[in-house]
Amino acid sequence: MTELSADTKHHARPHPRPGSTSQQTWRFAIAGLSASLVGLGLARFSYTPLIPALIAAKWFGASDVVYLGAANLAGYLAGALAARAVAARIGAVNALRAMMLLATLSFFASSTPVSFMWFFAWRFLSGLTGGIIMVLAASVILPHTSPARRGIVGGVIFAGVGLGVAASGTLVPLLLQQGLQQSWYGLGVLSAVLTFASWWNWPAEAKADAAPVHQAKQRHTPTAARALLIQYGLNAVALVPHMVFLVDFVARGLGQGIAAGSRYWVLYGLGAIVGPLVTGHLGDRSGFGPALRAAFLIEAAAVLLPTVSTAPASLIVSSIVVGGFTPGIVPLVLGRIHELVPHSSEQQRATWSHATTSFALFQAAAAYGFSWIYANTGGDYLVLFALGGGAVVLALAIDLGLALTTRKA
Numbered sequence: 001m002t003e004l005s006a007d008t009k010h011h012a013r014p015h016p017r018p019g020s021t022s023q024q025t026w027r028f029a030i031a032g033l034s035a036s037l038v039g040l041g042l043a044r045f046s047y048t049p050l051i052p053a054l055i056a057a058k059w060f061g062a063s064d065v066v067y068l069g070a071a072n073l074a075g076y077l078a079g080a081l082a083a084r085a086v087a088a089r090i091g092a093v094n095a096l097r098a099m100m101l102l103a104t105l106s107f108f109a110s111s112t113p114v115s116f117m118w119f120f121a122w123r124f125l126s127g128l129t130g131g132i133i134m135v136l137a138a139s140v141i142l143p144h145t146s147p148a149r150r151g152i153v154g155g156v157i158f159a160g161v162g163l164g165v166a167a168s169g170t171l172v173p174l175l176l177q178q179g180l181q182q183s184w185y186g187l188g189v190l191s192a193v194l195t196f197a198s199w200w201n202w203p204a205e206a207k208a209d210a211a212p213v214h215q216a217k218q219r220h221t222p223t224a225a226r227a228l229l230i231q232y233g234l235n236a237v238a239l240v241p242h243m244v245f246l247v248d249f250v251a252r253g254l255g256q257g258i259a260a261g262s263r264y265w266v267l268y269g270l271g272a273i274v275g276p277l278v279t280g281h282l283g284d285r286s287g288f289g290p291a292l293r294a295a296f297l298i299e300a301a302a303v304l305l306p307t308v309s310t311a312p313a314s315l316i317v318s319s320i321v322v323g324g325f326t327p328g329i330v331p332l333v334l335g336r337i338h339e340l341v342p343h344s345s346e347q348q349r350a351t352w353s354h355a356t357t358s359f360a361l362f363q364a365a366a367a368y369g370f371s372w373i374y375a376n377t378g379g380d381y382l383v384l385f386a387l388g389g390g391a392v393v394l395a396l397a398i399d400l401g402l403a404l405t406t407r408k409a
Contacts, residue, residue: 025145025153031201032137032157034194035096036327039133041164043103043126044072046187049172053180059113071120072127073367077360079131084353086132092140093202099129100195107188111181135356138334139349144203148284150338151291154331155280161327162272169266224340225351227402231395232333232355233362235296235325238303238392240366241384242268242322245374249381254310264315268323275324280331288335289403295332296396299325304389307382366391 051065060068079099086095106126110119138157145153171190175183246268251261283291302321305314333355341347370384377383 025149026156027201028141028144028203029153029156031198032141033160033163034198035100035133035137036158036160037163038100038160038191038194039103039126039129040158040161042167042187042191043106043130043164044076045161045164045168046172047072047123049168050176050180050183053176053183057180059180060116060119064116068116068119068123070364070368071123072130073360073364075124075127075129076131076134077127077357077364078124079128079133080135080353080356080360081131082128083132083135083356084349087136092136093204095132096136096140096202097195097199099132100191100198102126103129104188104191104195107184107191111184111188131356131360135349135353138330139352140203142334142338143345147338151280151283151285151288151331151335152277153280154283154334155276155278155328158276158327158330159273161330162269162275162323165272165323165326166266166269169262169269224402224406225337227398228333228336228340229351229355229358231292231296231398232329233358234391234395234398235299235329236359236363237366238299238388238395239322239326240363240370241303241381241388242319243326244367244370245381245384246319249306250315253379253381264319267316267319268326271320271323272326272328275326275328276331278324279328280335283332283335288332288339292329292332292336293396293399295325295329296392296399299329300389300392300396303385303392306385307389 047069051069054060054065083095090098103126106122106129109122113119138154141157142150142154172183172187175186178186247258247261247265249261250256250264251258254260279291279295282294286294298321302318302325305318308314334352337348337351337355341351366388370387373387374380374384
């Protein structure tokens with residue numbers, strides 16, 4: 001029966017297998033995009049434009065809102081640390097489905113201000129879903145993707161983060177016109193649709209390691225991998241000035257008002273949608289090592305640009321480029337891990353988990369550290385942009401220094 005069916009398909013379609021494989025790959029990628037949109041894009045970034053409404057509706061005070069934002073960051077770190085254990089317990093695909101359901105539930109649970117601790121717990125859980133999804137989504141999908149397409153497929157997966165950033169500046173204000181409670185409902189309905197639409201599009205299971213680890217080929221891998229974890233963390237530091245302070249810098253620092261600040265945030269979001277697709281394609285074409293170095297260089301210039309000029313053209317370029325690298329750096333780091341650890345999918349997953357944890361730690365530390373610096377420098381935004389640019393310059397210096405040391409060895 002199976003042979004007859006295969007033969008019939010062969011005559012009906014001369015080359016079924018490549019097309020089928022390609023279609024399957026993109027189906028997996030869209031499932032990953034949906035997961036990153038729900039658990040990372042919406043669960044994290046939709047909270048920012050809701051903050052003024054939460055305060056205006058007297059759900060929480062201004063200081064409480066800050067702690068609720070921090071709860072999401074803490075949850076993200078916890079998720080990054082717990083992801084592999086959760087996957088080992090219930091399976092990676094089941095974990096991803098469960099996290100999308102939990103993120104959806106968190107929106108509906110947040111629609112009523114039961115208490116501060118109730119809201120804090122759900123903001124923490126929404127962050128937890130993002131951390132677990134960040135670690136597992138690509139690890140589940142990329143083993144089913146040909147090496148030549150890993151960059152662009154990774155870019156599609158994490159374009160969901162950019163869509164969430166864009167939605168935070170466009171969809172959430174529209175929902176708020178219906179009311180604060182209705183906004184949480186709207187985000188919950190959107191998340192539910194994405195969760196169930198992607199439910200059956202995940203791979204059945206991750207592929208096993210294709211070959212044993214070759215020790216001779218990995219002589220320099222541990223050092224390079226450890227360096228990459230630090231570089232990825234420094235990159236997280238570089239993103240904080242724009243992620244946290246961009247709107248306020250334009251609105252109050254430059255005196256242009258909240259509306260102008262929001263427009264730059266939308267540009268940041270548009271860059272975040274396109275960024276991972278561009279960087280993923282670049283990684284596929286040029287190799288992830290060279291692409292990552294180029295990304296660090298361009299990102300450093302874009303982060304530092306406001307310290308040189310605050311003209312509208314400069315701020316537009318800076319917002320779009322840094323927005324692009326917010327999720328755009330992810331497929332490059334993922335691809336670089338696959339280059340550094342080419343023979344062990346388990347080691348790749350472990351390294352990516354450590355990288356996500358490093359990113360979360362550095363980002364949380366920078367968010368609090370930069371807030372302290374801002375408060376103790378009389379509100380000097382340019383110092384923050386300079387420190388952020390310096391962090392990514394240091395990441396590039398580490399990469400170049402390691403390359404020179406390895407070459408001499």
